[in-house]
Amino acid sequence: MLREKTDDHNPIVIHSYLSTLKTIPKSPGFADFLRGSITLYQYSKKYDYILYFDKDIHPIFKYLKPKPYFITDDSNMEVQEILPPNSYQNIDKMICDQFESGKSFSLITNAFYSKDSDGNVFNFGPIYYETKTFFKNLLQPNFLLENKLFIVFDRYYNINPNTDYKVIHLRLGDHYIYSQNNFDNSELLLLLKNKIYNLLNLEKNLDSKFILITDCDQIGNALKNIYPTLEYWSNSKTHLGDFKKINCDISDTLIDFFILSRAKEIVIFSIYEVASGFSTLTSLIFDIKKSNLMDY
Secondary structure, rough: OOOOOOOOOOOOEEOOOOOOOOOOOOOHHHHHHHHOOOOHHHHHHHHHOEEEEOOOOOOOHHHHHOOEEEEEEOOOOEEEEEOOOHHHHHHHHHHHHHHHHHHOOEEEEEOOEEEEEOEEOOOOOOEEEEEEHHHHOOOEEEEHHHHHHHHHHHHOOOOOOOOOOEEEEOOOOHHHHHHHOOOHHHHHHHHHHHHHHEEEEEEEHOOEEOOOOOOOOHHHHHHHHHOOOOEOOOOOOOOOOOOOOOOOHHHHHHHHHHHHHHHEEEEEEEEOOOOOOOHHHHHHOOOEEEEEHHHH
């Protein structure tokens, strides 16, 4: 694990989740920010840096349990934006150059943490045990959010949070977050209805509990009506890189994250070619079995 802030001889790197950016219109999503954080952690280990997070810029940190790595940045360092439209290969080189300088720096990035044998970066991939341990310790809800999480399980799911459950996570696109009821979802709903039917039918004799998490409330409610045994909470939806949000949106999104982090298995569906980082990274960090809904 990285050392705490006790050695003035070690340079530091501060990962800042900015509210406004100069290079792109919207900050990275939560999974993108986590992916960049994993990259910085691994480089910090390699170059003997200390990794911190500026807790005062993005509101997510007020819902997490305080840690010595969450600090107030009083360094007056300029926050560098090492993000697309740079290629992820160039992003990796830019970050590596910063660490090789031996100087402290502050940045925001969504860099890829995995490399192949030729040094080419790629998305997701296995995470080292020590890295997973660090982030499992880092990503813990504070008392108020943990209490809200218990209420969701008790009031909306009627599930003991300590029992085994599986999550179906549907990543349907940011446009659904902002316009929940302005799309014709009939074709997509039919596809999901059939795939979920196959999944539930396959598991009907296993007494499995399924929680549904999705960024589209309209489809979430429709699937709950079709399959009453699905547990669904009609909560607030938001993209954590977008600051057109209110506190309940942020806490509800983090509740979804922690529900995923405690699941026995996550069954993922994404309209994008790349799987949802929100659930994929959660499965990798917290050692949760992951499967694809389209395989059912």
